[in-house]
Amino acid sequence: MSTASSLLLLLRRNAAAPAVALRLFLHLTSPSAPPPPRATSFLSGLLAADPSCHPLLPRLLRHLLSLPDPSPHLLSLLSPRHRSPFPLAFSLSAFRSLRALGGAAPPTPVYNRLLLAALREDRLDLVEALYKDLLLAGATPDVFTRNALLEALSAAGRMDLARRVFDAMPARNEFSSGILARGYCRAGRSADALAVLDAMPEMNLVVCNTVVAGFCREGRVDEAERLVDRMRAQGLAPNVVTFNGRISALCKAGRVLEAYRIFNDMQEAWEQGLPRPDQVTFDVMLSGFCDAGMVDEATVLVDIMRCGGFLRKVESYNRWLSGLVKNGRVGEAQELLSEMAHEGVQPNSYTYNIIVDGLCKEGKAFDVRRVEDFVRSGVMTPDVVTYTSLLHAYCSKGNTTAANRILDEMAQKGCAPNLFTYNVLLQSLLKAGRTTEVERLLERMSEKGYSLDTASCNIIIDGLCRNSKLEMAMDIVDGMWNEGRLALRRLGNSFVSLVSDSSISKSCLPDRITYSTLMNALCKEGRFDEAKKKLVEMIGKDISPDSVIYDTFIHGYCMHGKTSLAIKVLRDMEKRSCNPSTRSYNLLIWGFQEKQKSDEILKLMSEMKEKGISSNVMTYNSLIKSFCGRGMVNKAMPLLDEMLQNEIVPNVTSFGLLIKAFCKTADFSAAQRVFDVALSTCGQKEVLYCLMCTELSTYARWIEAKNILETALEMRISIQSFPYKRIIAGLCDVSEADHAHSLLKLFIAKGYSFDPATFMPVIDALSESGKKHDADMLSEKMMEIADCNDGQSAVSGVVTPRSRKHEQDKYAESDWHALLHRDDSARTIMKITNRVRTGWGQRGNIHEHKRQQDDDIYVLENIG
Incomplete structure (x- = not known):
């Protein structure tokens, strides 16, 4: 038996132990006794299939490069016959070594294997580089090669260039x-x-x-x-x-309602040829309900999934768990964890990270320190995702000291932060304009060996735009095309250590997000000519603008009252085959709503219908606001019914606009009816109660406001932003001191802690009416509360004074302790009224629909 055959036989006998096979290979082969290429091919296949052996690959490569003719062996390493691929970094190293040897060009299948690996790791820049190398080497690209390039260009959003490549393909599939x-x-x-x-x-x-x-x-x-x-x-x-x-x-x-109709048809009309729902269908529908805040509907669906055997995987439980946490039902989420254990479904790290991330983002209801306690309780083993969630929570609160503490704890626990972790902190600091801390963070990143990527560059460019350094941001973007991340060096010495002059550095090029950030900043400043130049530049760089880019121009023009130019952008989108979305029309409709041009809004909504573009709650809210602003509340009111007929659920903003409009016309009974419907549609939301009470207080409807406040106290709703002092002072002004007195007693009985200055108008009114005993009792209670609070806020459910003063508070001159600090808002909470009128509830349970932004305009203000 030949030496080559013996080597191959030995390797096959040790196929179950690739590391042993490698040692034999290294021992039995040398420059004077080179192995046959098929032995190298067999061994490399064994090593590729065992990830634990991947660290041994550089040793094999060094050995092969020492042979007299390493080319066939390197080709064996890169052979597409291997079922399991090597790590991309190793494959590139072997490929570069092969190309450095000169000789004939590697075969096209070798390039194809590398292209596929680059696509798997989202290295789109590498795909283009490999394709160019293939052409320079004289190899012939096949359909697979061109498809890989097409995939990379499409993923990068460079659709015009992708189309040219597609059209030029001699053969395609x-x-x-x-x-x-x-x-x-x-x-x-x-x-x-x-x-x-x-x-x-x-x-x-x-x-x-x-x-x-x-x-x-x-x-x-x-x-x-x-x-x-x-x-x-x-x-x-x-x-x-x-x-x-x-x-x-x-x-x-x-x-979601349209999606559910399709889902329901799949369940009930499958005899007519429709496919039955599968696991993916149930999971997608569950996520849809949860994301829309339709928790009751999701609960029913989960019961169906249990009965049908579709709730047996941890992924499905994670979706439901995420929905519960996202909608503030943490107690039910904890019960779900117990159910998973009972059903034998093992929670994974993602399961626990859902809870941590959800609690961290629920800033109003949860303290981040409580979440830290949960992480350290031993229930879970925190990983980089867990710590990044905590970091993001502290950053969103502006607590960078705690965020740095989390970074230190990660180091102590041996949990290395990744670049995304640092990017979260970097973005937070730049938003807050804390440049000194940004420099310290960059130094820390440099010490840990991190380098900035395109996402980091985009964060820095966005931070510059937010901090009125738009010129510098544009200068850096211009430089990135030639220098990559090296362009950041012009920001100062703190950036020098994070960039290098390597080819990888130069591949850090601007993308669609980069240009979107710049154009958004330019449009906000009204610099539309410069923004248009950036759009032309972007297209010239083969980066196709998407609808978000055009929406940025529409929003910018509308912000500056140039609705006619915004219309032109909409038409230009259509000419360029970039179809306007619901969001595009909503931005334009918002622009006309600001000018109270209801007729133009109606035309646009009609156009949307003709083009098959659906309106949503924001579309209708703009029309409602326009009608109400013109005093045409009777035209606005029927829009609620129209929304429901179109399966669009009105939100808090929809009802709030109507309530304000009816109160302004002194039609308080109509406002009350709208409020009743709002409670049934949106649920017992604090913001609704605050809104209604504010309006009643504004128009001196003190008795009604007092009744609402009493109901809120009975419901134990937090009423921090309540205009409670205005209500009590107003009751005293209209000789209703007894009502004010009973309200104070209810505050005390329910354990609320509130501003002791609230007592003063009641004490004065009782004294003036001869009720000295009651006045003295209240005075003693006021002093007792003042001594206990000493200006400090109380626990949950409290009524805490704020710094902004109410104009109508006649006791504003006193400076005794902190007792006379004023509330900072004019909102409160109303009582629960009758259920929704007949007919509204017939479209299904809409009590827990998506909790949208209380004011859609704030959403519109945050484009890009």
Whole structure:
């Protein structure tokens, strides 16, 4: 038996122990006795299949490079025949060594294997570099090679260049069309994706599903439905993936009721040829309900999943757990953890991180220190995600001292922060304008060996824009095209150690987010000509603008009252095949609402309907606000019914606008009716009670305001922002001191701690009416509370004074202790009234629908 055959036989006998096989290989081979390439190929396959042996690969590479002719052995390492791939870094090292040897170009399959590995790790820059190297080496790209380049360009949003590559392909397959169509859909250009589908020799189910989901994401449900009808007409039956894509896209767009209708049809009309829901369908629908705040509906769905055997995986439990935590139902989340143990479903680190992240983000109800206690309780083993959640929570509160403490604890526990962890802290510090601490953080990152990536650069550019350093931000972006992250060195010495002159550094190029940040800042300052130049530059760099970019211009023009130019942007989007979304129209409608042009809003809503773009609650709220601003509340009121007919659930803002409008016209009974409906639709929200009580107080309806306040006290709702002193002083002013006195006694009986200055108008009124005994009793209680509080805030449910003063408080001149500090708002809480009127509840339970922003305008103000 030859030496080569003996070596291969030995390797095969030790295939179960790759490390032993490697030692034998290194021992039995040398430059004077080189191994056969097939022995190298067999050994490399063994090492690739065992991740624990990957650290040994550099040793093998060094040995192969010592051989007289390493080329065939390096090709064996890179052979696409191996089922398991090597780590990308090692493959690149072997490839560079092969290219440095010169000789014939590596075969195209070697390039293809590297391209696939680069795509797996999202190294889009490497895909382009490898493709250029292939062409320079004289190799011939095949369909797979070109598809890999197409995938990289599409993932980077460079759709115009991707289209040129697609059109220039001498041969392409259905995967080529699918990649381009998916890229268009990701860029919000589903109409272009449909054109790709139309050009295919025959309809492809996967591509059809991609385009259907894309249309749904853009709110163009009618076009999605037409495509599904086309599929059926051509004998291509929509499958469960088609329906899952539609449901997922609708849920992500906030159109959960439409998604549920499709889901319900799959459950009940499957005899008509519809696919039955699978695990993915249930999971997507569950996430949709949870994200929309429809917890009651989600609870019913979870019961169905239990009965049908669809709640047996930790991933499904995690979705439900996330929904409960996100909607403030932490107690039920803890019960769910117990259920998982009972059902034999083992929680993973993600399960516990859901709880930690949810509690950290629920800043109003939970103290981050409580979450830290939970992390340290031993129930879970914190990982980098856990610590990053804590870090983000402290950063969002501006507590960078605690955030640095978390970093120190990570070091002590041997849990190394990743670049994302540092980016979270970097973003927080830049938002707060704390440049000195930014420099210290950068020094710390340098000490730990971290280097800035594109996301870090975008955070820094955004921080510069927020801190009125827009010129410097633009200068850095210009420099990044030639220097990569080296352009950041012009910010100061603290950045020098975090950048290098390596080729990787230069690959840190601006992306769509970079340009979006710059254009948003320019539009906010009204510098539209410069913003347009950046848009042209972006397109020239083969970065396709998406709908978010155009929305930035629409919002900027509307902010500066230039609605006619905003309309032109909308039309330009359509010309460039970047279809406007619901958000695009909402921004424009908001611009007309600011000018109280209701007729223009109605025209735009009609246009949306014609184009199959669905309106949402923000669309209607703008119209309601416009009508109410013009004193046309009777035209605004029917819009609530219209919203429900279109399966759009009114939110707090919808009802708040009507309540204010009716109170302004002194129609308090109508305001009360709207308030009753709001409670039934949105739930017993504090903000609704605050709003109603504020309006009553504003118009001196003291008795009604007092009744609402009493109900709030009975419900044990926190009333920190209550105008309680105004109500009590107002009651005394209209000779209703007894009502004010009873309100104070209820405060005390329920254990509320409040500003002792509240006693003073009641004491004065009682004294003036001859009730000296009651006045003396109140005086003693006031002194007792003042001594206990000494200006400090109390625990949950308290009424704490704030710094802003009420204009109507006639006791504003006293400075005794901190007793006369004023509330900082004019909000309070109303009592629970009658249930929703007949007919409204017939569309299903809408009590716990999505808790949207209390004022949609604040959402519109935060674009980009």
